[in-house]
Structure formats: structure tokens, C-alpha cells
Amino acid sequence: MTTRIPAAVPAVVNIAAALARFSDHWAQRRIAGINDYDVKVAKIQGEFVWHTHDDTDEFMLVISGRLTVRFREGDVVLDPGEFVVVPRGVEHCTAAAEETSILLLEPAGVVNTGDAGGELTKAVRELEPS
Amino acid sequence: MTTRIPAAVPAVVNIAAALARFSDHWAQRRIAGINDYDVKVAKIQGEFVWHTHDDTDEFMLVISGRLTVRFREGDVVLDPGEFVVVPRGVEHCTAAAEETSILLLEPAGVVNTGDAGGELTKAVRELEPS
Numbered sequence: 001m002t003t004r005i006p007a008a009v010p011a012v013v014n015i016a017a018a019l020a021r022f023s024d025h026w027a028q029r030r031i032a033g034i035n036d037y038d039v040k041v042a043k044i045q046g047e048f049v050w051h052t053h054d055d056t057d058e059f060m061l062v063i064s065g066r067l068t069v070r071f072r073e074g075d076v077v078l079d080p081g082e083f084v085v086v087p088r089g090v091e092h093c094t095a096a097a098e099e100t101s102i103l104l105l106e107p108a109g110v111v112n113t114g115d116a117g118g119e120l121t122k123a124v125r126e127l128e129p130s
Numbered sequence: 131m132t133t134r135i136p137a138a139v140p141a142v143v144n145i146a147a148a149l150a151r152f153s154d155h156w157a158q159r160r161i162a163g164i165n166d167y168d169v170k171v172a173k174i175q176g177e178f179v180w181h182t183h184d185d186t187d188e189f190m191l192v193i194s195g196r197l198t199v200r201f202r203e204g205d206v207v208l209d210p211g212e213f214v215v216v217p218r219g220v221e222h223c224t225a226a227a228e229e230t231s232i233l234l235l236e237p238a239g240v241v242n243t244g245d246a247g248g249e250l251t252k253a254v255r256e257l258e259p260s
């Protein structure tokens with residue numbers, strides 16, 4: 001006789017609740033995985049560093065606040081419920097006048113500052129437990 | 131002399147506006163790509179078919195309404211701003227009592243009905259132009 005271990009029912013993730021568990025800026029938290037991709041959230045305010053991801057596109061969805069993504073050819077401004085996909089190889093810089101919360105999706109292991117490096121480089125962390 | 135063609139500034143996608151462009155149920159629209167993944171939206175109401183994706187996880191984020199995802203071990207219920215990742219190989223069935231809008235993310239080419247097939251099988255379409 002074999003014993004079948006039932007698969008656990010997958011967890012529901014509430015994005016706002018995940019964001020409520022931390023307050024620091026420019027520090028991505030991983031909240032889920034899809035195959036070899038990370039679903040992450042971050043709070044940002046001010047301006048990041050210009051950088052490029054040569055090997056991957058980057059998905060950014062605004063949850064609250066207002067996000068500006070600067071490109072060398074012009075800026076885009078995103079309100080909640082809006083997203084942009086930054087194509088691989090395209091230099092960009094994120095900025096937010098007020099505190100803004102975003103959901104990010106990209107392959108696991110992508111460095112937040114891309115090719116730029118510097119003091120804003122931070123490893124992705126797991127979300128703090130509730 | 132070489133002519134440099136400026137990269138276009140990436141488009142901002144408003145999820146609600148994308149959803150406003152169609153009204154049929156269980157018919158996914160592709161609204162963006164991230165590497166070899168499709169970002170899709172769909173409107174659903176009623177109950178889908180039980181199925182499994184053997185080769186990929188599936189991300190579902192509720193935009194409006196209320197989504198039930200049934201698993202053999204129990205159901206989860208998601209409100210707007212909540213998501214679930216259905217692990218590969220796990221049988222599931224989506225359902226919604228009222229019309230519900232969701233954002234989906236999975237590799238390009240995934241069949242909506244997975245291993246089940248049947249009359250609900252539909253190719254992903256590009257979103258209708260605005």
C-alpha cells in the first residue's frame with residue numbers, strides 16, 4: 001500500500017498585505033515564484049540609478065502612488081493598475097516623487113541595479129513573515 | 131556616418147482599459163510579453179474545466195470581482211489585489227459567481243485547458259486595438 005500525501009492548497013497572496021510588512025525603500029521582497037521567475041514587491045521614493053538589464057525584460061506594475069520610468073528617449077508615468085515592460089538592453093531609471101509601491105516580475109537572480117552596480121545594489125529578500 | 135534609430139519608449143498598459151475592450155468570457159487576450167512569457171487578461175463567469183498544466187506554473191491576479199480556484203484538496207477565494215500561483219502538475223478549476231477579471235502570466239504557448247482539452251479550449255488572442 002502506498003500513502004498519497006495530498007498536495008497543499010496554494011497560498012493566496014494579498015499584495016497590499018505583503019507591502020504592509022516592510023517600510024524601507026528600494027529593497028525588493030520576493031513574494032512568490034512562477035517557474036524560475038520571481039514575483040517581487042518594492043516601495044520606492046526618490047530616484048534610482050540609471051541601469052540596463054542586458055539579458056531580460058522587466059515587468060513593473062504600480063500598486064499605489066505614481067511611478068515614473070525614465071528612458072533616454074522620454075519618460076512614462078504610471079498610476080495604480082498600470083504596468084510597463086522594460087525591454088532587455090534598454091537603459092532606464094525609476095523615480096517616484098511620493099512613496100510608490102510596485103510589483104515586479106523578472107527571472108530569479110536579476111540584480112536590481114543591472115549593469116550599473118553601486119550602493120543601491122541589494123539582494124532580493126524573502127518577505128518578512130506575517 | 132551611421133544613423134542611430136532611437137528605441138521607442140515602451141508603452142504603458144492600463145489593465146482596466148485593456149479589459150474594457152472586450153466582453154466575452156473565457157477568452158484570454160494577450161496584452162504584453164516578458165521574455166518568452168505572455169501577460170494576458172480574461173473575463174470569466176461560471177465554472178471552467180478541471181485541468182492540469184504539467185510543464186508550467188500559472189499566475190492569476192484578480193483585477194475585479196471574486197475568483198475561486200478549486201483544487202482537489204480545497205478551494206481558495208481571491209478578491210481584487212490578490213493572486214495565486216498554481217503549481218505545475220496540480221489539477222485545478224477556476225470559477226466565478228459574478229463576472230470576474232483576472233490577469234494571467236505563463237509561458238507563451240500554454241493551452242488554456244491544459245491536459246483537458248474540450249470545447250473551452252481557445253487560442254490566446256491579441257487584444258483588440260483601442
